[in-house]
Amino acid sequence: MLAYVIRRVLATIPIMGIVAVFVFLMLHMSPGDPAVIIAGDFAGPEEVEEIRRQLGLHQPLIVQFGSWLGSLLQGDLGTSIYSGLPVTRLIGQRVEPTLLLTLCTIAIAVTCAIPLGVIAAWKAGGWLDRIVMAFAVMGFSMPVFVLGYFLIAGGSMQLGWFPVQGYTSLFVNPWEFLLHITLPAITLGVVYMALIARMTRATMLEVLNEDYIRTAYAKGVPTHKVLIKHALKNAMVPIVTTIGLGVALLIGGVVVTESVFAIPGLGRLTVDAVLRTDYPVIQAVILVFSFAYVLLNLLVDLSYVLFDPRIRY
Amino acid sequence: MTYSLRSRTPSSGLRTMLGASLLAVPLVAAATLATPAVADDEESVLRIVPHADLRNIDPIWTTAYITRNHGYLVWDTLFALDENLEVQPQMVDTHEVSDDGLVYTFTLREGMTFHDGAPVTADDAVASLERWAARDGMGQKLMDFTDSIESVDDLTFTLTLSEPYGLVLESLGKISSNVPFIMPQRLAETDPNTQIEEVIGSGPFRFVEEEWQPGNRVVYERFEDYVPRDEPASYAAGGKVANVDRVEWHYIPDASTATQALLAGEVDYYEEPPVDLLPMLEQDSGINIELIDPLGSQGVIRPNFLHPPFDDVYARRALMMAVQQSDYMYAILGNPEYFEEFCGAYFMCGGPYETDVGSEPLEEKNLDEARALLEQSDYDGREVLILDPTDTPVAHGQALVTAQALREIGMNVRLVAMDWATMTSRRAVREAPEEGGWNIFPTWWLAVDQLNPISNISVSGSGDDAWFGWPENETIEQLRDDFARAEGFDAQMAVVEELQQELYDFVPYIPTGQYYQPTAYRDNVTGVMNTPVPFFWNIEVE
Numbered sequence: 001m002l003a004y005v006i007r008r009v010l011a012t013i014p015i016m017g018i019v020a021v022f023v024f025l026m027l028h029m030s031p032g033d034p035a036v037i038i039a040g041d042f043a044g045p046e047e048v049e050e051i052r053r054q055l056g057l058h059q060p061l062i063v064q065f066g067s068w069l070g071s072l073l074q075g076d077l078g079t080s081i082y083s084g085l086p087v088t089r090l091i092g093q094r095v096e097p098t099l100l101l102t103l104c105t106i107a108i109a110v111t112c113a114i115p116l117g118v119i120a121a122w123k124a125g126g127w128l129d130r131i132v133m134a135f136a137v138m139g140f141s142m143p144v145f146v147l148g149y150f151l152i153a154g155g156s157m158q159l160g161w162f163p164v165q166g167y168t169s170l171f172v173n174p175w176e177f178l179l180h181i182t183l184p185a186i187t188l189g190v191v192y193m194a195l196i197a198r199m200t201r202a203t204m205l206e207v208l209n210e211d212y213i214r215t216a217y218a219k220g221v222p223t224h225k226v227l228i229k230h231a232l233k234n235a236m237v238p239i240v241t242t243i244g245l246g247v248a249l250l251i252g253g254v255v256v257t258e259s260v261f262a263i264p265g266l267g268r269l270t271v272d273a274v275l276r277t278d279y280p281v282i283q284a285v286i287l288v289f290s291f292a293y294v295l296l297n298l299l300v301d302l303s304y305v306l307f308d309p310r311i312r313y
Numbered sequence: 314m315t316y317s318l319r320s321r322t323p324s325s326g327l328r329t330m331l332g333a334s335l336l337a338v339p340l341v342a343a344a345t346l347a348t349p350a351v352a353d354d355e356e357s358v359l360r361i362v363p364h365a366d367l368r369n370i371d372p373i374w375t376t377a378y379i380t381r382n383h384g385y386l387v388w389d390t391l392f393a394l395d396e397n398l399e400v401q402p403q404m405v406d407t408h409e410v411s412d413d414g415l416v417y418t419f420t421l422r423e424g425m426t427f428h429d430g431a432p433v434t435a436d437d438a439v440a441s442l443e444r445w446a447a448r449d450g451m452g453q454k455l456m457d458f459t460d461s462i463e464s465v466d467d468l469t470f471t472l473t474l475s476e477p478y479g480l481v482l483e484s485l486g487k488i489s490s491n492v493p494f495i496m497p498q499r500l501a502e503t504d505p506n507t508q509i510e511e512v513i514g515s516g517p518f519r520f521v522e523e524e525w526q527p528g529n530r531v532v533y534e535r536f537e538d539y540v541p542r543d544e545p546a547s548y549a550a551g552g553k554v555a556n557v558d559r560v561e562w563h564y565i566p567d568a569s570t571a572t573q574a575l576l577a578g579e580v581d582y583y584e585e586p587p588v589d590l591l592p593m594l595e596q597d598s599g600i601n602i603e604l605i606d607p608l609g610s611q612g613v614i615r616p617n618f619l620h621p622p623f624d625d626v627y628a629r630r631a632l633m634m635a636v637q638q639s640d641y642m643y644a645i646l647g648n649p650e651y652f653e654e655f656c657g658a659y660f661m662c663g664g665p666y667e668t669d670v671g672s673e674p675l676e677e678k679n680l681d682e683a684r685a686l687l688e689q690s691d692y693d694g695r696e697v698l699i700l701d702p703t704d705t706p707v708a709h710g711q712a713l714v715t716a717q718a719l720r721e722i723g724m725n726v727r728l729v730a731m732d733w734a735t736m737t738s739r740r741a742v743r744e745a746p747e748e749g750g751w752n753i754f755p756t757w758w759l760a761v762d763q764l765n766p767i768s769n770i771s772v773s774g775s776g777d778d779a780w781f782g783w784p785e786n787e788t789i790e791q792l793r794d795d796f797a798r799a800e801g802f803d804a805q806m807a808v809v810e811e812l813q814q815e816l817y818d819f820v821p822y823i824p825t826g827q828y829y830q831p832t833a834y835r836d837n838v839t840g841v842m843n844t845p846v847p848f849f850w851n852i853e854v855e
Contacts, residue, residue, distance in 0.1 A: 031731070031735040031738060031739065032732075032734045032735045032737075032738050033738040033741075036737055036738045036741045037734055037737050037738070038374075038375065040375060040376035040377075040490075041376060041770065041780060041781075043448075044777075044778055045741075047506065048741065050506050051506050054506055054507060080527070082368040082369050083368050083369055083370075083527045084369060084370070084371075084508040084510065085527065090527060090528075093526050093527075093529075094528075145567075149569060152570065152573055153573075156573065156577060157573060157576065157577065160577075163577070163579055164570060164573045164574045164577045164579055165565055165570050165571075165573075165574050165579065166563065166574075166579065167529075259566050259567050259570075260567050260569075260570055261570065262529075262563070262564070262565040262566065262567065262570055262571075262574075264526055264528055264529030264530070268528055268529075268566065269528055271566075272366060272368070272527075272528050272566075275704075275732065275733075275734055276368065276734060277734055
């Protein structure tokens with residue numbers, strides 16, 4: 001297994017390389033010139049050219065790429081064109097909110113979605129199934145920002161239980177953190193929950209038709225044990241895969257959720273950077289997201305051994 | 314991955330997985346036991362939702378209004394504009410002008426210090442003015458007439474002109490971007506095209522660098538050693554008394570969320586709530602909605618003078634006859650409470666140089682006359698390309714109205730949708746529209762930037778050196794220079810009237826209307842001044 005992990009981690013290097021090249025080319029070939037934006041309305045062509053020179057944007061693309069890659073390999077993600085701050089600092093400030101929002105979202109979604117999916121499969125065709133699936137379809141179809149506003153209107157403005165916006169670090173004031181993270185995590189969690197509940201129901205239905213389930217029932221194993229121990233465990237591999245792949249879906253939702261609830265996370269950093277064509281920040285954030293996604297997929301693959309004893313690495 | 318049929322029964326596998334998914338819950342519970350941060354209840358904090366995020370900190374390096382607002386908290390100016398739009402000394406104690414009008418001698422107030430404890434000296438002022446003049450349009454114009462700026466002693470410096478120039482104090486008291494803020498010499502010696510790395514000023518508030526989170530929060534603390542002037546605060550002039558301990562900018566990008574945050578009392582002051590969300594705020598009697606900026610903004614439609622059809626004055630006049638301001642204003646704002654039905658003054662209604670000379674063609678649209686003017690032009694039916702920044706409502710609305718008007722007079726129009734950042738790059742392209750250039754782009758300026766022929770760079774007719782669109786008109790440039798040399802208001806006004814007639818004949822751009830951006834704040838906030846730039850001194854929070 002260790003060899004497999006090392007192989008997979010090493011395999012991330014070419015993947016990240018391809019991502020880096022792709023991101024670099026995509027950004028530098030897209031419209032929008034940071035030098036012009038920086039120069040402002042009063043600047044003439046010479047000043048724009050001077051700014052472009054200072055930013056290194058006057059050099060051939062390949063030289064710019066080489067320079068960026070060289071810095072990257074030394075752990076230097078560069079400096080934000082706009083704020084003049086190191087990109088590592090900007091990302092460092094933004095990692096915690098996004099990471100904890102994602103974790104809370106996954107926690108809420110998984111703990112609700114799996115039981116809902118199991119119940120729906122168990123009562124397939126019945127009213128309970130229909131309610132759960134209707135909820136799942138609605139959750140998956142509703143735009144994140146609509147649900148966000150709805151929760152703000154109810155949870156913040158009507159009930160006054162939660163703040164409308166903002167973020168407090170878990171390590172500064174845990175209670176404030178909980179208050180701030182609840183509505184965003186529910187907002188994002190509903191979409192994710194719908195995805196997992198549907199997958200859980202589908203795979204559970206498949207497993208519940210297996211012979212060994214009938215055998216278990218025939219032997220008098222209680223229903224909850226059949227569902228949880230026999231069926232769910234064997235249905236977990238595709239569910240875990242969905243959980244992992246669904247994180248990609250989460251990233252898009254995080255950007256919107258962070259904007260609606262004014263959470264200073266990586267999602268908002270990305271949007272702000274894109275609007276200003278702040279190349280170093282965009283490149284770094286996409287690399288961070290890509291790396292996290294690759295690692296998450298590795299963890300998902302490794303987790304298969306927990307559910308299927310036939311799988312070995 | 315390999316499969317093995319060897320039996321393994323990890324009985325706790327499922328529990329482990331479910332337990333892992335709950336990781337955040339015990340983590341949160343454990344952390345709840347930690348000691349919460351203690352807030353200082355005695356501290357008065359003004360919590361503001363600014364109109365934009367503070368992305369860069371150098372108000373000389375960028376013209377961004379948000380950085381200008383930041384600049385006013387941190388830095389001070391030699392002169393400043395008061396509510397009568399007259400220039401008053403601010404950091405300057407006394408100043409003298411030589412009899413020939415060429416040598417200005419300035420003496421700074423005693424006892425001023427920077428936030429790092431260093432005294433403010435004449436050397437700081439000289440270096441700051443030189444850096445500002447390298448970036449700012451009005452500063453560059455001043456330097457065209459300047460021989461030297463030199464310090465005489467610790468508190469005195471001179472500005473020597475090569476010929477009399479009537480806008481020396483107006484330039485030094487310029488209220489909007491780029492404002493000639495006075496920085497420590499070591500910062501002011503930074504290359505004008507490079508951002509300063511430290512935020513050290515001598516203004517009423519100190520920038521708290523360690524609490525700055527770009528994209529989220531900016532914090533300022535009262536500078537205890539700041540000595541305000543004795544006069545009452547008036548626009549950027551007078552005593553800048555910091556009445557709150559902290560000013561916090563909480564950037565909330567989503568307008569609906571920001572509105573809810575103000576309603577919920579999570580913030581005190583919302584700088585630019587969208588007009589269409591005002592009805593929500595108006596329902597709360599604890600919220601004041603005011604037009605803080607009495608001068609407002611001016612919408613602008615800029616044609617490109619380098620390429621057909623708008624290189625032809627008849628086509629530009631046809632464009633002007635085809636539109637009317639109220640169409641733009643209704644499209645952008647909807648609510649007539651927040652705009653003028655008509656303002657024909659290129660240098661703003663309510664400004665010192667307001668005049669309606671020559672404005673008849675813009676007053677009411679006349680499509681027949683517009684078509685007749687287009688007939689006189691060389692327009693050959695070619696496609697007119699309008700840049701349309703769809704992410705910026707003020708500009709997007711103008712693009713749509715212009716396109717419709719031009720179609721009505723028979724022009725072949727194409728709107729090119731893009732974001733604002735792309736538009737700012739595209740408008741700098743001088744090639745023909747079919748080669749990546751453009752024919753028209755929409756934008757807007759704050760009125761304080763448009764108040765006179767020098768600060769209003771959109772009227773400049775200096776060809777290649779002019780603002781995007783590059784009109785060339787020697788008469789306009791001559792009149793701008795005449796304005797700069799004119800002594801006394803009457804002489805200046807005479808030039809402005811002549812200039813405005815020329816502008817309406819030549820059509821460097823179309824002013825699409827004067828409108829006002831409301832500000833909303835809770836009733837625990839008092840002392841908000843009506844100013845074109847939001848200032849945060851003089852304000853108290855209960």
